[in-house]
Amino acid sequence: MPVVTMRQLLEAGVHFGHQKRRWNPKMKRFIFTERNGIYILDLQQTMGGIESSYKFIRDLVAGGGTVLFVATKRQVQDAGEDQAKRAGMPYVNFRWLGGMLTNFRTIHERIKRMRELEDMVSTGSLDAMSKKEALSLRREYEKLTRNLGGLRDLDKPPDAIYVLDTKKEEIAVREAKKLGIPIVAVLDTNCDPDDVDFAIPGNDDAIRSGALLTRIIADAAIEGRSMRPAAAGEDAGAAATPTGAEVLPGALSEPKAEWELQLEAEEEAARGETPEGPAAGASSESQPGVAEAEPQVGGPEPSTTEAPQAAGDQNEAARISDEAAPTEAAQRA
Numbered sequence: 001m002p003v004v005t006m007r008q009l010l011e012a013g014v015h016f017g018h019q020k021r022r023w024n025p026k027m028k029r030f031i032f033t034e035r036n037g038i039y040i041l042d043l044q045q046t047m048g049g050i051e052s053s054y055k056f057i058r059d060l061v062a063g064g065g066t067v068l069f070v071a072t073k074r075q076v077q078d079a080g081e082d083q084a085k086r087a088g089m090p091y092v093n094f095r096w097l098g099g100m101l102t103n104f105r106t107i108h109e110r111i112k113r114m115r116e117l118e119d120m121v122s123t124g125s126l127d128a129m130s131k132k133e134a135l136s137l138r139r140e141y142e143k144l145t146r147n148l149g150g151l152r153d154l155d156k157p158p159d160a161i162y163v164l165d166t167k168k169e170e171i172a173v174r175e176a177k178k179l180g181i182p183i184v185a186v187l188d189t190n191c192d193p194d195d196v197d198f199a200i201p202g203n204d205d206a207i208r209s210g211a212l213l214t215r216i217i218a219d220a221a222i223e224g225r226s227m228r229p230a231a232a233g234e235d236a237g238a239a240a241t242p243t244g245a246e247v248l249p250g251a252l253s254e255p256k257a258e259w260e261l262q263l264e265a266e267e268e269a270a271r272g273e274t275p276e277g278p279a280a281g282a283s284s285e286s287q288p289g290v291a292e293a294e295p296q297v298g299g300p301e302p303s304t305t306e307a308p309q310a311a312g313d314q315n316e317a318a319r320i321s322d323e324a325a326p327t328e329a330a331q332r333a
Contacts (some may be wrong), residue, residue: 008212009202013206015032016206018039019039023189024190026193027191030193030201050213054216054217056198057160060224063224066089068091069083072093072095072169073205087221090150090151101175101179107148114145158181161183162184162217163196166195186213187204
């Protein structure tokens with residue numbers, strides 16, 4: 001089943017490119033035709049780019065990787081934030097600060113500072129300070145949250161980035177290329193496909209188009225995350241049950257008593273002496289109380305008076321003796 005249908009792409013306006021005068025000749029192979037001075041992208045190639053990008057993101061996240069969503073363009077800021085949060089991935093949707101990737105150590109220090117201020121705000125520590133100092137710290141916290149709020153849980157550079165407009169996010173693309181981080185990007189007709197690793201030809205200006213393509217990438221990340229617990233669960237199950245997940249019916253039963261072992265030995269001996277032995281064994285297994293009377297069968301001096309003493313119930317002993325009588329007669333013969 002395809003990740004997205006052609007109808008969905010058409011309804012979202014993914015096929016619309018820029019005007020003829022605003023194009024990059026390197027995008028020529030992705031252009032289907034021109035209509036009213038506007039280029040129309042080839043949606044067949046768009047679907048192919050979506051499929052390859054989807055598989056890459058899914059497999060990357062399944063292996064424990066992270067994808068950074070970069071969507072600072074006004075039309076897709078909300079979609080980028082919502083879908084990244086839904087997928088549990090970091091995002092940048094306000095402004096790309098220079099060095100977010102290449103100078104991540106400094107950025108991480110600012111993230112730590114943001115966490116400290118967040119704890120101070122949540123615990124009410126600012127209320128004990130002077131108004132001027134508290135106001136200054138609140139403004140610092142708001143600024144850090146606006147710029148780095150989407151990177152709160154990011155402790156290392158991402159394993160890949162998803163970009164909605166490579167022209168606007170030129171610095172992010174350049175930093176990712178410098179560090180060798182794979183780039184998945186939506187390319188309009190004015191973009192350079194040589195800058196990215198996984199190209200999705202599409203409209204990067206329309207709200208519906210950006211929301212649809214971002215949702216697809218988020219779905220890939222979610223599917224990849226869902227594959228993590230399955231593998232971890234299998235490993236945990238194997239560690240908890242070294243001999244296998246299947247437990248035999250009698251594996252957890254209590255050890256047999258000595259009289260039960262003696263009874264089984266005598267039953268085996270009885271089966272060897274006469275073919276009627278198994279019938280007697282079957283009878284003893286199906287009737288309660290026989291286990292206490294049967295040990296006397298096959299003994300040196302069979303006695304019918306010992307069974308009532310073992311059972312403690314005269315009626316039960318009589319019934320047991322009547323059922324065992326044919327077997328005892330056969331054994332004596």
